[in-house]
Amino acid sequence: xxxxxxxxxxxxxxxxxxxxxxxxxxxxxxxxxxxxxxxxxxxxxxxxxxxxxxxxxxxxxxxxxxxxxxxxxxxxxxxxxxxxxxxxxxxxxxxxxxxxxxxxxxxxxxxxxxxxxxxxxxxxxxxxxxxxxxxxxxxxxxxxxxxxxxxxxxxxxxxxxxxxxxxxxxxxxxxxxxxxxxxxxxxxxxxxxxxxxxxxxxxxxxxxxxxxxxxxxxxxxxxxxxxxxxxxxxxxxxxxxxxxxxxxxxxxxxxxxxxxxxxxxxxxxxxxxxxxxxxxxxxxxxxxxxxxxxxxxxxxxxxxxxxxxxxxxxxxxxxxxxxxxxxxxxxxxxxxxxxxxxxxxxxxxxxxxxxxxxxxxxxxxxxxxxxxxxxxxxxxxxxxxxxxxxxxxxxxxxxxxxxxxxxxxxxxxxxxxxxxxxxxxxxxxxxxxxxxxxxxxxxxxxxxxxxxxxxxxxxxxxxxxxxxxxxxxxxxxxxxxxxxxxxxxxxxxxxxxxxxxxxxxxxxxxxxxxxxxxxxxxxxxxxxxxxxx
Amino acid sequence: xxxxxxxxxxxxxxxxxxxxxxxxxxxxxxxxxxxxxxxxxxxxxxxxxxxxxxxxxxxxxxxxxxxxxxxxxxxxxxxxxxxxxxxxxxxxxxxxxxxxxxxxxxxxxxxxxxxxxxxxxxxxxxxxxxxxxxxxxxxxxxxxxxxxxxxxxxxxxxxxxxxxxxxxxxxxxxxxxxxxxxxxxxxxxxxxxxxxxxxxxxxxxxxxxxxxxxxxxxxxxxxxxxxxxxxxxxxxxxxxxxxxxxxxxxxxxxxxxxxxxxxxxxxxxxxxxxxxxxxxxxxxxxxxxxxxxxxxxxxxxxxxxxxxxxxxxxxxxxxxxxxxxxxxxxxx
Numbered sequence: 001x002x003x004x005x006x007x008x009x010x011x012x013x014x015x016x017x018x019x020x021x022x023x024x025x026x027x028x029x030x031x032x033x034x035x036x037x038x039x040x041x042x043x044x045x046x047x048x049x050x051x052x053x054x055x056x057x058x059x060x061x062x063x064x065x066x067x068x069x070x071x072x073x074x075x076x077x078x079x080x081x082x083x084x085x086x087x088x089x090x091x092x093x094x095x096x097x098x099x100x101x102x103x104x105x106x107x108x109x110x111x112x113x114x115x116x117x118x119x120x121x122x123x124x125x126x127x128x129x130x131x132x133x134x135x136x137x138x139x140x141x142x143x144x145x146x147x148x149x150x151x152x153x154x155x156x157x158x159x160x161x162x163x164x165x166x167x168x169x170x171x172x173x174x175x176x177x178x179x180x181x182x183x184x185x186x187x188x189x190x191x192x193x194x195x196x197x198x199x200x201x202x203x204x205x206x207x208x209x210x211x212x213x214x215x216x217x218x219x220x221x222x223x224x225x226x227x228x229x230x231x232x233x234x235x236x237x238x239x240x241x242x243x244x245x246x247x248x249x250x251x252x253x254x255x256x257x258x259x260x261x262x263x264x265x266x267x268x269x270x271x272x273x274x275x276x277x278x279x280x281x282x283x284x285x286x287x288x289x290x291x292x293x294x295x296x297x298x299x300x301x302x303x304x305x306x307x308x309x310x311x312x313x314x315x316x317x318x319x320x321x322x323x324x325x326x327x328x329x330x331x332x333x334x335x336x337x338x339x340x341x342x343x344x345x346x347x348x349x350x351x352x353x354x355x356x357x358x359x360x361x362x363x364x365x366x367x368x369x370x371x372x373x374x375x376x377x378x379x380x381x382x383x384x385x386x387x388x389x390x391x392x393x394x395x396x397x398x399x400x401x402x403x404x405x406x407x408x409x410x411x412x413x414x415x416x417x418x419x420x421x422x423x424x425x426x427x428x429x430x431x432x433x434x435x436x437x438x439x440x441x442x443x444x445x446x447x448x449x450x451x452x453x454x455x456x457x458x459x460x461x462x463x464x465x466x467x468x469x470x471x472x473x474x475x476x477x478x479x480x481x482x483x484x485x486x487x488x489x490x491x492x493x494x495x496x497x498x499x500x501x502x503x504x505x506x507x508x509x510x511x512x513x514x515x516x517x518x519x520x521x522x523x524x525x526x527x528x529x530x531x532x533x
Numbered sequence: 534x535x536x537x538x539x540x541x542x543x544x545x546x547x548x549x550x551x552x553x554x555x556x557x558x559x560x561x562x563x564x565x566x567x568x569x570x571x572x573x574x575x576x577x578x579x580x581x582x583x584x585x586x587x588x589x590x591x592x593x594x595x596x597x598x599x600x601x602x603x604x605x606x607x608x609x610x611x612x613x614x615x616x617x618x619x620x621x622x623x624x625x626x627x628x629x630x631x632x633x634x635x636x637x638x639x640x641x642x643x644x645x646x647x648x649x650x651x652x653x654x655x656x657x658x659x660x661x662x663x664x665x666x667x668x669x670x671x672x673x674x675x676x677x678x679x680x681x682x683x684x685x686x687x688x689x690x691x692x693x694x695x696x697x698x699x700x701x702x703x704x705x706x707x708x709x710x711x712x713x714x715x716x717x718x719x720x721x722x723x724x725x726x727x728x729x730x731x732x733x734x735x736x737x738x739x740x741x742x743x744x745x746x747x748x749x750x751x752x753x754x755x756x757x758x759x760x761x762x763x764x765x766x767x768x769x770x771x772x773x774x775x776x777x778x779x780x781x782x783x784x785x786x787x788x789x790x791x792x793x794x795x796x797x798x799x800x801x802x803x804x805x806x807x808x809x810x811x812x813x814x815x816x817x818x819x820x821x822x823x824x825x826x827x828x829x830x831x832x833x834x835x836x837x838x839x840x841x842x843x844x845x846x847x848x849x850x851x852x853x854x855x856x857x858x859x860x861x862x863x864x865x
Contacts, residue, residue, distance in 0.1 A: 338749070340749060362753065378743075379746060381738075381742035382743065383809040388739070392735075392746075392752070393751060395736075396752055396753075401732075404730050404731060406730065
């Protein structure tokens with residue numbers, strides 16, 4: 001059975017439990033990697049709070065959690081890309097301080113990223129030994145033949161002698177590139193005089209086909225005895241299959257640790273989510289029945305490689321949530337509706353009028369769509385003032401004069417600043433001086449000034465603290481009350497549940513479920529997660 | 534009760550506003566003024582003739598051609614691109630204006646800026662619509678335009694008659710002030726108005742400050758890039774005509790040495806190559822700095838070759854002061 005960490009009564013009560021970390025630490029040989037009481041904050045957002053984890057040689061440990069639970073932050077801290085605020089990393093029982101990724105490499109830690117960090121135009125051997133050429137140099141000149149021999153020999157050692165290390169990475173398929181990434185960890189560990197590398201695999205299968213996943217699983221099984229692996233994935237069945245033990249991270253806290261054999265997908269869902277939703281936080285008392293008028297109607301919209309046959313409706317004054325994991329196609333759907341992703345086929349009708357063909361950003365915004373991208377850097381123009389940032393979309397309206405009416409611009413900005421409660425020194429302040437939440441409100445104001453009928457919001461509260469989130473939710477309620485339709489795409493499930501009138505669940509590019517979410521009968525996270533993964 | 538809330542809420546905002554005002558006094562805004570004042574002090578000490586009305590008017594006259602040229606470059610740099618073909622366009626405009634005057638009379642001179650506008654149009658289409666990087670596109674155009682100018686003239690200079698009506702319009706004095714400087718000032722004010730009060734101007738700042746954002750707001754980015762290069766081409770042509778009238782004869786390479794000063798003036802004035810901030814008035818300041826530097830060094834008998842060393846070092850210093858280190862990316 002599995003065990004609660006000290007202080008995690010919820011899990012103890014639920015019956016899961018096993019030898020806890022402290023007992024493990026008392027074993028004869030120390031684990032290859034130990035993470036002790038690790039904490040990390042960004043601004044005043046606490047991302048990791050006293051996280052513990054251990055990893056032994058030959059072990060594959062799964063790490064699961066919702067988006068934003070802190071998985072990537074934990075991996076980046078282990079690999080030296082982030083410095084922890086508190087806590088310690090121990091490698092073979094000795095505390096280490098990793099100042100950067102190079103330090104981590106020398107200590108035997110390797111981060112294998114979602115999008116493989118290989119340079120396509122360089123050969124395999126050059127990629128594998130990149131930044132470590134000094135070990136193969138004489139009098140400052142690189143001995144390429146020696147490097148090639150070294151890497152080719154390593155490939156042979158792992159049974160991949162058919163891969164020609166002299167060829168460029170771009171000429172190989174993704175499975176081979178995975179092999180190269182893994183071999184790279186071994187090669188660099190060997191150079192550092194380390195026998196067993198610690199490999200951090202961050203969503204390695206997110207972009208893979210079923211066959212490629214199978215290949216990767218075989219690769220992990222073939223190499224695991226010589227390494228120690230932390231495996232992060234949204235595909236829970238895969239994690240359960242490949243891992244010996246699993247850790248569950250929730251809101252920056254390690255809430256569970258358990259041998260994989262004891263876990264089912266359903267049990268993991270419960271552990272991953274299970275946050276309590278604060279109804280007031282999401283202003284659920286302000287949720288209203290949507291109007292009769294259709295603000296947005298999408299019929300049979302498809303985009304190759306992203307989503308298939310998506311049909312949905314958003315009424316005026318309605319907030320429709322879209323939930324789905326990374327790669328479910330929900331972000332691409334939002335972009336396509338904003339006109340930012342060309343090539344989608346299907347019908348888009350906005351307020352009773354078909355979207356103009358061919359689809360363009362200007363065309364869609366002219367038709368009444370406003371879009372908030374997930375990354376605020378794609379939304380704000382840093383050197384410009386709050387006013388200029390706010391009026392930018394309005395200026396592109398058909399029929400606007402090519403002369404600016406600065407007085408009107410200022411008046412409208414001041415109205416929005418007071419209506420949405422935007423905290424800024426003045427309307428002329430540079431937008432960079434505002435907090436993230438207030439910047440986000442400026443971007444909402446931008447589309448309100450353009451008289452958008454439908455707002456497509458992709459993670460509108462990412463990277464803002466709880467207080468600012470609450471304010472944005474209040475603003476969204478007001479916007480809906482004024483008859484704007486809102487399509488809310490978010491990785492924050494509680495946000496989707498709390499704000500939405502209806503929820504669409506996307507998986508692998510298809511809407512697999514539509515769940516009503518009236519204020520008095522909200523679905524639970526567990527119900528939705530079951531359809532997401 | 535509500536009053537007390539209002540006052541306590543109001544106070545931090547006021548403090549915030551004052552801090553924001555101080556924060557705006559960055560190296561980019563204060564630096565050029567400090568440089569200007571320092572140069573005036575140094576050159577006045579070195580040569581008593583420097584600090585005189587006669588020399589000031591001289592400086593304004595010398596600055597006029599460069600101001601007009603740099604203003605066009607300002608819009609292109611504001612939106613985060615660069616136009617390296619401006620010097621060659623001055624040569625093209627100067628020589629075509631000379632040929633037009635010789636063959637068709639004075640009135641035909643208005644065609645010269647249209648030729649350079651065409652060159653700007655080519656750059657704009659390639660950068661805006663074909664999405665080529667502006668640096669290499671305009672570098673290529675620089676070469677091509679130079680080649681065309683030399684081919685058409687066979688490398689020979691073209692003289693213009695000494696007594697021209699337009700010559701007197703630009704070269705004469707108005708209320709004792711050099712007319713060409715007044716023209717340049719008028720163009721500067723129009724450019725400043727365009728930058729601040731038109732949609733075109735606002736889009737330049739928006740594209741330079743965040744091209745993706747501008748695109749997502751519905752700004753037709755490609756079209757406005759084309760416009761910026763058209764403006765740059767047109768103003769380079771006007772500046773070429775001014776130069777022709779000042780020197781009295783067209784030479785196929787007359788504008789080529791103006792490339793560096795033109796871009797340097799924009800950067801020294803406080804419009805960084807990353808775009809998004811700055812503007813025409815700052816460029817005016819930058820041109821004055823460069824012109825005073827050249828004028829002062831001449832009066833102080835600095836070796837002309839060494840003058841280039843000083844100018845080059847000044848440009849690098851200006852870039853170092855102006856660069857927005859938060860937004861480091863290469864010029865597109």
